[in-house]
Amino acid sequence: MAETLNGLKRTIMCGDVTETSIDKKITVMGWVQRKRNLGGLIFVDLRDKEGILQIVFGEEINKGAFEKADTLRSEYCIAVTGMVVKRESPNETMKTGMVELKGEELKILSESETPPIYIKDDLDASENIRLKYRYLDLRRLDMQKIFKVRHKTAKAIRDYLDENLFLEVETPILNKSTPEGARDYLVPSRNYPGMFYALPQSPQLFKQLLMVSGFDKYFQIAKCFRDEDLRANRQPEFTQVDMEMSFVEEDDVIALSEGLIKKIFKDILDYDVQVPIKRMTYKEAMEKYGSDKPDLRFGMEIQDISNIAARTEFGVFKGALENGGSVRAIRVPGAASMGRKDIDRLGEFVKTYKAKGLAWITIKDEGIKSPIAKFMSEDVMNEIITKMEAEKGDAIFIVADKNKTVFAALGALRLELARKLEILKDNKEFNFVWITEFPLLAYDEEEQRYTAEHHPFTMPMDEDIQYLESDPGRVRAKAYDIVLNGEELGGGSIRIHDTKLQERMFKVLGFTQEKAWERFGFLMEAFKFGPPPHGGLAFGFDRMIMFLCNTDNIKDVIAFPKNQNAYCPMSEAPNVVDDKQLEELSIKTVKKDKESSEE
Incomplete structure (x- = not known):
């Protein structure tokens, strides 16, 4: 039978009992990790969130x-x-481990059935079992360490931004639907039948309104929601560190953000981030690494060999160049030893990025080998090798196509080879880089129109505004992302604060004036009343904790996450509701059969 505390007070945490506590009478409370009965003595390992203490009875x-x-x-x-x-x-x-507690009094506060998972570090249970019994999973000390880091990181953020005169302001969770790229989660209104609130994908519009309000510097550790198909390390609800500042330019936001990064990594890991952090334009990142979030912990940079490839008889190279594309390559040190089957698999790999195939050159002791050697002279082959600075034992991989395809294929191949060859196996460094000068707009082939690369409130670079209508694809944005080890850690931009420019932007995006006011009217109305120049940035808080805790699974750093199907095995959400609730909301559900759902 469970006993009550009846006035008994815990005096110390289990993990804090050390040699300084010898000869002191203490009271500890927690969970039994294990018990060993040695006849006249019983040893119990007692666990709480600070650690484990051995007790002898x-x-x-x-x-x-x-x-x-x-x-x-x-x-x-x-x-x-x-x-x-x-x-x-x-x-x-x-x-x-230098002390133990002699158990003089024992209260059993509650009993436990045999748990379905072991409460131990490095648990190998399936993810769905861990999520179903998440409250047990969270008892494990390695999980509790993660949430201590999360707490301390949030505190470091608040301390730093408070010192820099930011105000923490909460913005609405229930708002009007203003689509920002992903589907909104919608909440039906009982008071307004047929109408819906939307959960925020970000606090974007409200933080800009706070700048119009004269708050000057705002931040929020904000919950955000996106109803999208979940890929690796995506969750339907996530947390971001959201910041906005008035009377600033790009350099001001970047400098402030670097100071925050430096404090977090120093406070949590005692790691010194060197500032200022390197900057790289979007164009340079794509041309060198095939990605706008390049991993700079290793080389294998992409090289343009189009001018050399133009002198070959290889039809794939010639066709790509005639269609306005390019021929580019990466050099992979030590990859000449890869077998033909492995190289063929890489060829299939790049096809998933729409490349037509993969050409290759290996440099071995017995000479140069390549399936495209017959299409070029020995001089041209040697010129490619010289251009790539390849040495004996290296392999060169080549893709020819439209630039967009070449960058995507070689960028992904670069990462795949780093994984396959275990180039980063023991790499513990944190390599930061700012990516700047993003394209303002991207052309959507399906919809036959331009869409905002970030969001429709991003300021174009001053010298590019003249091309907004005549050559939209040429316009660069005052946007910036902070990248860490090949992952986007955060991003932001300077915002448009001029009503006329904002209207031009909406027009380029295909919004009629009526449609723009229908969706964003409350922001445009506010901009009639002297909005200040402003800009900001949002860090992915969950992703930041992943780096600080050295985990590659976002579910590890969220207390109660959803699985890959956006379902919670523990609470069984989402789930059905009572007919009465639906009636109050003026909602009828339609059951889709298999045939109609496939259509």
Whole structure:
């Protein structure tokens, strides 16, 4: 039967009991990690969020406590009072391994059934089982460490931004639907039948309104929601560190953000981030790494060999160049030893990025090997090798196509080879880079119109505004992303604060004036009243915690995440609701059969 505390107070956490506590009487509380009965002595490892403490119960210490201890099982919740003594057999791998507690009094606060998962670090249970019993999964010390880091990181952020005169302001969760790229989560209104609120994909419009309000510097550790198909490390609800500032330019936002990054990594990991952080334009990133979030921890940069390829008889090269594309290559040190089957697999890999195929050259002791050697002279082949600075043992991989396809294929191949060859296996560095001068707009082939690369409120670069209508694809944005080890850590921009320019932007995006006012009218109305120049940035908070905790799974850093199908195995959300609730909301559900859903 469960006992109550009845006035008993915990005096110290299990993980904090060290040699300084010897000869002190203490009370600890927690969960039974394991029990060992050695006859006259029973040893219990007691766990709380700070660590594990060994407790010894003996008939000579207290017979009643000893007998009660014999009934303990894993995950019983207990309270123990006793004297701290020096351990006869120290365990130097434990923080508390030099001491133990003599159990004089024992209260069983609650019993536990046999848990469906082991409460231990490095658990190998399936993800869905861990999510179904998430409250048990979170008892594990390695999980609790993650959430300590999350808490301390949030505190470091708040301290830094407070010191820099930011105000933390909460923005609405229930708002009007203003699509920003992904589908909105919609919430029906009972008071306005047939109408819906939308959960925010970001606080974008409201933080701009706060600048119009004269708040000057705003931040929020904000919940955001996107109803999209989940890819790796995406969740339907996530957290971002959202910031906005008035009377600033790009350099001001970047400098402020670098200071925040430096503080976080110093406070949490005692790691010194060197500032200013390197900057690279979008154009340079794409041409060198095939990605707007390049991983700079290794080389294998993309090289343009179009001028050399033009002198070959290889039809694929000639066709790409005649269609306005290019021929580009990467050099992979030590890859000449790869087997033909492995290289053929790489050819199939690049096809998933719409490349027509993969040409290759290997430089071995016995000479140069390449399936395209017959289409070029020895001089041209050597010129490619010289251009790529290739040496014996290296391989050169070549893709010819439209630039967009070439960059995507070689950028992905570069990362795939780094993984395959374990180039980054023991790499513990943090390599930051700012990517700047993004395209303002991207052309959507399906919809036959331009769409905003970031969002429709991003300021064009001053010298490019003249091309907004005549050559939209040429216009660069005052936008910037901070990239860490090949992952986007955050991004932002300077915003449009001129009503006429904002209207031009909407027109280029295909919005009629009526449609623009229908969707964003409250922002455009506010901009009639003296909006200041402003800009900001949002960090992906969950992704930041992933880096700080050295995990590659976003579900590890969110207390109660959804699975890959946006479903919670623990709470069984989403789920059906009562007919009465639907009636109050003026909603009828339509059950889709298999045939209609496939259509």
